Amino acid sequence: MKKFKFISYFTFATVGFLTIALVSCEREFSEDITLATFPTIPEVFTDAPVNLTDEFFVSFDPADGANVNGFDTDSDAYKGTQAIKIDVPAPNDPDGGFIGGIFLDRGEGRNLTEYTALTFWAKGSTTATVGLFGFGTDFLGDKYAVSIEDTNLSTSWRKYIIPIPEASKLVQEKGMFIFSAGTQSTGNLGYSIWLDEIRFENLNTFGQARTEIFNGNDETRTLYNGDFDVFGVSQTVNLGDGTDIDLNIASAYLDYHTSDPTVAQVANGVIAVVGAGSAEITASINGVEATGSLTITSKGVFISAPTPTHDAANVLSVFSDTYTAAVSPTFEPGYGGSTTKFNLASSNNNEFAAYTSNNWTGIEFTSSPINATEMTHMHVDVFVESASTSIEFQIRDIGTNGKINTNVFTGQPNSDDKDYRFQASGLTPGQWNSIEIPLAGNIANQKNNLGAIILAGGPNFILDNIYFYKN
């Protein structure tokens, strides 16, 4: 048995590759350009990896729990002399509780445009459900990833088919295969998977592809200019035995249409909202319309918060493009039970902090607390969409021990901590509200170690220009 070299998760920069990919894969070519063609070899693994190096297996990151010890070959083959054998670990395995990774073409990639499906033979040491099989994941952007979930394995060899949604896209593919397996279906008992005869094929026994975007719904979004990803893309294909198979497919397989390119455009699965107005986004694949649409109503460019006017000499800034920051705050402290979604975003080169579904979170700067003894107020600009938004700002002095001390039962400051709580409500929606919070109450006489601004409630709001000042 041959042990393949284990190569850990890719992290190196891939800017050069991505640039090449954009040039070679993305543009529409005129008829008279002859494309460089990459190898069209269909086999991925027969008795050995085909046209791949010994380092063809790239595991998921062990830091995420991937076990790298269970990947091997075995003489129990469907055909020929060797198959791949994968030992799926139990969840409490100290070396990692699941196994998975990709088979990577480390060369220039393959031209798979003449094939219609990835096929392979597989069996299990027991009947088991494998979390993921697929192709197109290359750990280099996964642009044309396709996968099937929860595949049932039998204890005898069976052939599995994963259709290629639109093979003309795969002119230079490096992601030959992906799998991920745990023991969810076996009551946490480890088991083995054998894989053999992994190859791309020109099969025509499947058809009737039905593709969904936006989860097949007619969605609407009201928002400001900016970029966001196409979501909810999937495809169902009828196999030759009459059963349907559900595929997760990358959004880049689809061709997109916008009813108004001055409002929204789509490229590479990213929707760019570029102007005020309404536009409907639809998509097709192989000339067949996908189910689902997204109607975007853009309010245009998001208006930046007003530029603060306080003299920089009288300001200790936490977050603002106007002033030099006094601290490097943490925006995602990871409080237990927090439902908050946080995004740092920008408009007109002006950064702002966007919160959605907030119950509690905080902006922490405990490692270098602010001595605000000289300061009298905290300024914050708040933008809300709803007049009912109500946010509590808790300005916390963390005392001299350098830690946030909170009574877990009451949520009140403990030990050497003090705070001042200010409820911001009655805010005007659709515009920035500038709020001046006095450094009062329990911190009026203890504000030399300000270490956090706790944010409770909301739930949806945008903040900018958070700083302490005196007049």
Place this chain on the structure above:
Amino acid sequence: MNFKKLLAPNKMYGLSFLGLALTLFTSCDPDETQVVTNFTTITMQDEFDVAGAPNSDVWGFDVGRGTNGWGNNEMQYYTDRPENVVVEDGMLKITAVSESYQGAAYTSARLKTQGKFEQKYGRFEARIKLPWGQGIWPAFWMLGSNFDTVSWPQCGEIDIMEFKGQEPTIISGSLHGPGYSAASPVTKSFELTNDRFDTGFHVFGIEWGEDYINYYVDDVLYNQITPEDADGEWVFDQPFFIILNLAVGGGYVGAPSNATVFPQEMLVDYVRVYAAE
């Protein structure tokens, strides 16, 4: 009108058909004991080139639910409405629709040449793209013209093509007669090796002469049925008429499932009949 009764073979067509015949002989290598004929004189053809309702000189309709769902517990109500049957884009389109109609959950259509075109012996063929999905049952078949007087199965039934939507790569050709009918016909399936019947057009045909019926898909002769195969009286020596229909549900296919996509379309590019000679 597309309907033509040609007294002489269409020369262009004759040429191309000869090409097909050569292919047949070279590629399918039929058993030596089989009688292989290739008929070339067209006696009826409908190319479905005139948009609108199907040519009433050729086609009539069965309307309603029949008795017991046309004897098969079929679930559809057959109509002659354009929603269910129309000629457009050079095709006859038979459409099965999921809708509540006259007490049925589905509508569809069944066309027949009964009383309009009937023939004994010859080649009967149609080029069809089939619908698909659990519980979808399209067919291209024939009944003996004495159907109304001697009743079924004495009249004989020649199923040129039957298809289960849940088995997209397989069709069957069958013969029903007295003593070999319903669940025990003389039948054989044909499976495409790397293709399916609902993603492209295929030609389904029989060549029928005295004491034999040969079954074809495209250029492949896949079965021959002779009186020796029939466990009863051979009744295929009289004129038959043609039926094209798209059933939903019924004993042969079972009911549609939640995954069955509606509407479903059976597209017929042409129906051609040649004289036996």
